[in-house]
Amino acid sequence: MTATSTPRSGPAAGRDLIVRVEDVTKSFGDVRALDGVSLGFEPGIVYGLLGPNGAGKTTLIRVLTTLLPPDTGTVEVAGVDVVADGTAARGRIGLAGQFAVVDEYLTGRENVVMVGRLYGLGRAEARRRADDVLERIGLHQDAGRRVSTYSGGMRRRLDLAASLVGRPQVMFLDEPTTGIDPRNRMGLWELIKDLVETGTTVLLTTQYLEEADQLADRIGVIDHGRIITEGTADELKDHFGGSVIELGTEDDQMATAARVLAELTGEEPIRDQARRRLRVPARDGAQTLVAAVRALDDAGVVPTDLALHKPTLDDVFLALTADEDASPDVGPAAGGSTGPSAGAGHGSEGR
Numbered sequence: 001m002t003a004t005s006t007p008r009s010g011p012a013a014g015r016d017l018i019v020r021v022e023d024v025t026k027s028f029g030d031v032r033a034l035d036g037v038s039l040g041f042e043p044g045i046v047y048g049l050l051g052p053n054g055a056g057k058t059t060l061i062r063v064l065t066t067l068l069p070p071d072t073g074t075v076e077v078a079g080v081d082v083v084a085d086g087t088a089a090r091g092r093i094g095l096a097g098q099f100a101v102v103d104e105y106l107t108g109r110e111n112v113v114m115v116g117r118l119y120g121l122g123r124a125e126a127r128r129r130a131d132d133v134l135e136r137i138g139l140h141q142d143a144g145r146r147v148s149t150y151s152g153g154m155r156r157r158l159d160l161a162a163s164l165v166g167r168p169q170v171m172f173l174d175e176p177t178t179g180i181d182p183r184n185r186m187g188l189w190e191l192i193k194d195l196v197e198t199g200t201t202v203l204l205t206t207q208y209l210e211e212a213d214q215l216a217d218r219i220g221v222i223d224h225g226r227i228i229t230e231g232t233a234d235e236l237k238d239h240f241g242g243s244v245i246e247l248g249t250e251d252d253q254m255a256t257a258a259r260v261l262a263e264l265t266g267e268e269p270i271r272d273q274a275r276r277r278l279r280v281p282a283r284d285g286a287q288t289l290v291a292a293v294r295a296l297d298d299a300g301v302v303p304t305d306l307a308l309h310k311p312t313l314d315d316v317f318l319a320l321t322a323d324e325d326a327s328p329d330v331g332p333a334a335g336g337s338t339g340p341s342a343g344a345g346h347g348s349e350g351r
């Protein structure tokens with residue numbers, strides 16, 4: 001376990017890191033929310049933190065943003081020890097939390113201007129920047145209305161606008177696009193890309209693999225309070241293998257189909273019980289697919305559909321987090337999914 005939870009060689013080994021987390025633990029009673037997390041990355045990138053509900057993402061963000069002291073370990077942001085010098089750290093960071101924090105009785109624009117003033121901007125500058133972020137986030141038409149009349153997605157966007165107005169050195173975004181409709185989600189992606197181009201480093205958490213794929217230069221997968229693997233989107237996909245067989249079956253044939261595919265590939269398929277789908281790495285691509293068709297036919301399994309596709313980050317994520325006992329020692333090595341997969345349950349009742 002420790003092998004993958006300490007910084008490996010490469011970016012985390014030293015040098016010019018804007019975020020450095022070393023062996024951080026945090027428990028709430030019996031729950032070990034962070035269990036020896038280490039990660040580090042250089043300025044100017046988007047770092048994506050992926051993990052199922054209860055993995056420890058929000059807890060790590062709270063530690064990084066001085067809202068929660070770690071039990072053990074060290075945390076540095078922009079060269080400042082956040083535990084020893086929270087005030088200096090807060091001057092360098094921005095945070096948009098998982099739940100929107102805005103003042104109901106002010107208008108959208110007033111909220112953003114107020115936050116800009118808190119960041120120390122002059123009145124005119126705060127107004128100018130507020131209008132800029134409100135426009136980019138698609139709220140300019142509603143900016144004059146009281147927040148009490150906003151929808152949930154509008155509040156999320158307003159919260160994000162407020163956290164962007166100060167142009168922080170490091171921006172922490174906890175599930176920035178949850179609850180935001182697809183068009184505005186893409187607008188937000190553009191905004192985050194712009195932000196990085198203008199010199200802000202971003203750490204974001206997400207449940208959307210596509211989002212990490214689009215935005216993140218580097219991805220860390222966290223589960224049960226530990227970083228279980230790290231790499232670029234392409235590296236993570238490569239480690240999963242060349243391609244993936246995806247298969248739909250009738251309910252009563254799912255177990256047989258899973259057994260056949262496991263025997264054929266040596267990998268336990270990822271099961272999506274609700275949608276009656278199985279996915280398994282196909283090392284030899286189309287050849288594996290043909291062999292799978294024969295073996296399934298021999299076993300009397302009639303798939304409702306069957307396809308070969310490139311692995312997505314979903315495949316990687318599910319393979320890494322599906323099994324409670326998945327050994328992190330496997331890390332980014334071939335396969336990723338070891339041992340019997342008991343289904344897609346992530347074994348946590350949320351936050």
Ligand SMILES: Nc1ncnc2c1ncn2[C@@H]1O[C@H](COP(=O)(O)OP(=O)(O)OP(=O)(O)O)[C@@H](O)[C@H]1O
Pocket residue numbers: 028031032033051052053054055056057058059060098348350351
């Ligand atoms: N204040 C708290 N008191 C008790 N337990 C907590 C507290 N905050 C977090 N936890 C627990 O710590 C674990 C990690 O929670 P955390 O909120 O960091 O998960 P997360 O990865 O952000 O999940 P989600 O995707 O649901 O937002 C969970 O088991 C959660 O119940």
Ligand SMILES: [Mg+2]
Pocket residue numbers: 057058059098174351
């Ligand atoms: Mg969370």
